[in-house]
Amino acid sequence: MKKVVIMGCGRVGAALAADMDADGHQVLVLDTDPAAFRFLPEGFRGTTVVGNGIDLDVLRRLGIEGMDVFVSATRGDNRNVMAAQIAKHIFGVPVVASRVFDPIREEMYRNMGLRTINPTRVQARRLKKIIEAPDDDAANVIAHEFLAQDGA
Amino acid sequence: MYMIIVGGGKVGLQLAKDLLADGMHEVLIIEQDAEKVTEIGQDLPDVVMLGDGCEATVLEKAGCARANMLIAVTGDDEDNLVSCQVAKQRFNVPRTVARINNPKNDEIFRKLEVDITVSATSAIMAHIEQELPTHHLIPLMKLKGSGLEVVGLRIPEDSRVVGQPVRSIMLPYQSIIALVVGEDGQAKVPTGDTILHAGDEVMAVTAHETEESLREALMAPPVARAF
Numbered sequence: 001m002k003k004v005v006i007m008g009c010g011r012v013g014a015a016l017a018a019d020m021d022a023d024g025h026q027v028l029v030l031d032t033d034p035a036a037f038r039f040l041p042e043g044f045r046g047t048t049v050v051g052n053g054i055d056l057d058v059l060r061r062l063g064i065e066g067m068d069v070f071v072s073a074t075r076g077d078n079r080n081v082m083a084a085q086i087a088k089h090i091f092g093v094p095v096v097a098s099r100v101f102d103p104i105r106e107e108m109y110r111n112m113g114l115r116t117i118n119p120t121r122v123q124a125r126r127l128k129k130i131i132e133a134p135d136d137d138a139a140n141v142i143a144h145e146f147l148a149q150d151g152a
Numbered sequence: 153m154y155m156i157i158v159g160g161g162k163v164g165l166q167l168a169k170d171l172l173a174d175g176m177h178e179v180l181i182i183e184q185d186a187e188k189v190t191e192i193g194q195d196l197p198d199v200v201m202l203g204d205g206c207e208a209t210v211l212e213k214a215g216c217a218r219a220n221m222l223i224a225v226t227g228d229d230e231d232n233l234v235s236c237q238v239a240k241q242r243f244n245v246p247r248t249v250a251r252i253n254n255p256k257n258d259e260i261f262r263k264l265e266v267d268i269t270v271s272a273t274s275a276i277m278a279h280i281e282q283e284l285p286t287h288h289l290i291p292l293m294k295l296k297g298s299g300l301e302v303v304g305l306r307i308p309e310d311s312r313v314v315g316q317p318v319r320s321i322m323l324p325y326q327s328i329i330a331l332v333v334g335e336d337g338q339a340k341v342p343t344g345d346t347i348l349h350a351g352d353e354v355m356a357v358t359a360h361e362t363e364e365s366l367r368e369a370l371m372a373p374p375v376a377r378a379f
Contacts, residue, residue, distance in 0.1 A: 054230055056256050078206055078230040085264055104208040105234070108241050 001025055003067045005093075007053035007083050008074030012099065014039030016071065021046050025069075028062060053083040059091065069095045077102050081109050081116075088114065154178045156219045156245075158205030158235045159226035160188050163251060167225065168199060180214055206234045208242050216243040225251040233257075236266045258294070267296045289367050292355070299359055300326065305370060309350040312374040319344030324358070324365035331355040 002025045006017050009031040018041045021027045027046030030053050031037065037048045051058035053072060064070070070087035072080035080098040087093040097115040100106035106118035126146055133139035155171055157164045160183030171177045181196075182205035183189050192200040203210035205224065216222065222239040224232035229252055236248035249268040250261055261269045270293055293302040307313060313321055318329060332346060333339045333353040340346070348354075348370075358366045 054257075055254075056260070076230065078228070078234040082230040082233050082260075086260055089263055090260060102207065104242075105206070105238065108208070108238065112237075112241065 002069050004028070004069040005030060005053075005062065005064065005067050005071070005087075007031075007070070007072040008080070009033075009036040009039055009048070010073065010075065011039055013071075013073040014041075016073065017046060018044060028067075030058075030062070031074075054079055054086065056086065056090070059086065064091045064093065067091075067093050069093070070097075072098045077105055081105065081114065084109075084114050153220040154215070154218055155180075156205075156211070156214055156216060156222045156239075157181045158222065158224040158232070159183065159251075160185075160192050160200060161225070161227060163225045164223075165192060165195070167223065168196060172196070172199070182210060182214055206231055206238060208238055211235075211238060211243060216245060219243070219245050221245065221247040221249065223249040223251075227253055229253050229257045229261075233261060233264065233266065236261075237264065240265060262294065262296050265296075269294060269296075289358075289363055295357075300357055301360060301363075302330070302355060302357055303363065303366070304353060304355050305367070307348055307350055307352045307354060308371055310373045311348075311350065311371050313348045313370055314350045316348055317344060318342045318346045318348065321348075321369055323369055324362035326359040327356060327362055327366045327369075328358075329354055329356050 004020050004025050004027045006013050006027065007030045009017070009029045013029065017027050017029045021044055028049060029037065029040065029046060030049050030051055032050065032052050034050045049062055053059065064087060070084065070093045072083040074080055077100045080100060084096045084098040088096040095115070098109070100109060100116050100118055101120050103118050103120055106116045110116045129142055130139045133142055153176070155177050157168055157179065160181045164181055168179045168181050171179045179199055181192060181200045182203050183192065183200060184202065184204045186202055189200050189202045201214055205211065216239055222236060222245045224235040226232055232250040236250050239245040239248050247267050249270060250266045252258055252261060252269050252271045255271050258269050258271060289303040289305050291301055292304050295301060329342055331339055332342045332348065334349065335351045354370060356366060
């Protein structure tokens with residue numbers, strides 16, 4: 001069982017929180033907007049905290065120092081990488097991961113030692129495949145293949 | 153020197169004007185709000201560029217690789233941090249300066265290799281504290297890696313240095329008076345002959361450990377002498 005903090009409770013953050021919760025981890029979700037927690041599924045056993053993940057005091061209060069994993073998945077690349085660097089370099093969280101939309105920034109921070117993913121290129125390529133399909137049915141088949149690849 | 157300023161708000165614009173007035177610098181402001189870009193363009197033509205100063209492609213177009221300094225002064229600390237990091241990592245800009253809106257971030261920025269941090273809050277505090285009777289040094293800027301900082305202070309009326317030339321002041325080790333602003337608002341780099349007056353604002357560079365000795369040297373009343 002790992003202690004996991006997820007910053008940003010959008011669709012991605014919430015889905016990740018649900019997965020980690022289902023795997024038996026202790027999950028804490030952080031978002032500046034309390035309305036964002038509506039994306040969490042019913043029966044979610046984790047904790048929700050309203051607050052900003054680039055605020056040192058907020059992070060200290062939620063016990064960042066004892067956490068095993070920190071994930072930043074807000075809409076803001078800069079917020080994500082700043083929070084991740086705070087978690088890693090100030091608080092020494094062992095596993096830190098961020099979503100970064102800008103491919104250049106994603107590569108840069110990956111080279112600087114953060115774990116990062118960039119959804120932009122993959123999604124663009126997938127959209128291209130769908131529009132290049134000969135008809136709607138074929139596009140649908142491809143879309144289902146994508147889902148299967150992602151294990152969804 | 154070529155200076156890139158990220159953020160064309162009031163701080164960025166004023167900074168650009170001051171740097172241009174020096175007549176020694178080439179300055180470019182990067183601002184992502186098109187309206188602001190137009191506004192700045194009316195005031196300072198050819199000095200402003202539309203774009204996100206955190207994006208490598210924008211910085212490349214701005215000629216970041218030959219910039220001597222990048223100064224990020226937007227209202228968002230995370231943007232200032234990333235802008236400085238991109239400038240350093242991708243373009244090897246020798247000096248990056250970030251405005252810090254939340255003073256708590258000072259520690260983070262310095263750990264993450266931003267060379268210089270400037271806190272607006274500290275500057276405002278400086279103004280407030282100048283109104284207060286207590287005699288403090290106001291930390292204005294920390295110089296990363298050197299253990300030195302720039303501090304501001306006002307010479308009190310009862311200070312031992314009032315009417316004294318700079319050369320007669322016993323400054324602590326690693327301290328120097330960089331600038332004296334008289335009550336007429338005239339700033340000057342002092343020589344040994346410069347006489348200090350009550351009410352003068354002084355900017356000094358000092359090591360953190362010698363701050364208290366510097367305060368004592370410039371602000372304490374004269375030592376009582378037995379005759």
